[in-house]
Amino acid sequence: GENVEQHPSTLSVQEGDSAVIKCTYSDSASNYFPWYKQELGKGPQLIIDIRSNVGEKKDQRIAVTLNKTAKHFSLHITETQPEDSAVYFCAASNPSGTYKYIFGTGTRLKVLA
Amino acid sequence: EPEVTQTPSHQVTQMGQEVILRCVPISNHLYFYWYRQILGQKVEFLVSFYNNEISEKSEIFDDQFSVERPDGSNFTLKIRSTKLEDSAMYFCASIREGREKLFFGSGTQLSVL
Numbered sequence: 723g724e725n726v727e728q729h730p731s732t733l734s735v736q737e738g739d740s741a742v743i744k745c746t747y748s749d750s751a752s753n754y755f756p757w758y759k760q761e762l763g764k765g766p767q768l769i770i771d772i773r774s775n776v777g778e779k780k781d782q783r784i785a786v787t788l789n790k791t792a793k794h795f796s797l798h799i800t801e802t803q804p805e806d807s808a809v810y811f812c813a814a815s816n817p818s819g820t821y822k823y824i825f826g827t828g829t830r831l832k833v834l835a
Numbered sequence: 836e837p838e839v840t841q842t843p844s845h846q847v848t849q850m851g852q853e854v855i856l857r858c859v860p861i862s863n864h865l866y867f868y869w870y871r872q873i874l875g876q877k878v879e880f881l882v883s884f885y886n887n888e889i890s891e892k893s894e895i896f897d898d899q900f901s902v903e904r905p906d907g908s909n910f911t912l913k914i915r916s917t918k919l920e921d922s923a924m925y926f927c928a929s930i931r932e933g934r935e936k937l938f939f940g941s942g943t944q945l946s947v948l
Binding site for chain 1: 839866868876877878879880883885890891926930935936937938939940941942
């Protein structure tokens with residue numbers, strides 16, 4: 723069935739360093755790939771997304787890359803700050819009409835000051 | 836900025852009792868969802884709802900679960916006879932027609948004792 727794998731499950735970086743989180747998906751029909759940030763006790767918040775007709779997208783310190791052939795996509799955070807500490811989820815969605823998202827297992831990012 | 840609102844934020848119930856979780860999606864959104872997140876695990880799809888009917892449901896969404904849009908604003912999830920394993924954070928979400936961005940509420944933490 724549909725599946726999204728995410729690695730690593732935890733990631734600790736020094737403030738100012740870069741962080742990279744990787745996901746792979748199984749459904750080749752998936753064409754939309756959002757990333758969510760979840761802070762403690764809150765709902766997931768969309769931070770960036772990418773569609774399958776684009777290979778890379780950047781928004782300030784955050785970028786996402788997509789390799790549709792390999793069914794990989796990655797989140798890159800540069801110049802990390804303590805407030806970037808949170809759980810990050812990737813997701814994949816296909817144009818089936820219901821816009822159902824399949825989420826990855828999450829990455830707990832800790833930015834050490 | 837419009838947001839998805841959920842009530843209550845916390846719900847404690849005894850095993851076997853019925854619970855109703857309430858959500859008010861963003862007003863111009865037409866697709867509605869319930870997801871759940873067991874502590875420390877990924878966000879899992881439960882059900883999608885469009886045009887006053889269920890459009891897709893997961894294996895988790897068995898006969899004990901039901902959804903309803905009783906009026907033009909509320910969207911509810913009912914669990915008829917709660918089990919211990921229903922303990923989780925339940926998120927409501929919505930999407931505007933023609934868009935793919937899923938907006939989440941802040942969740943209801945359900946604890947079944």
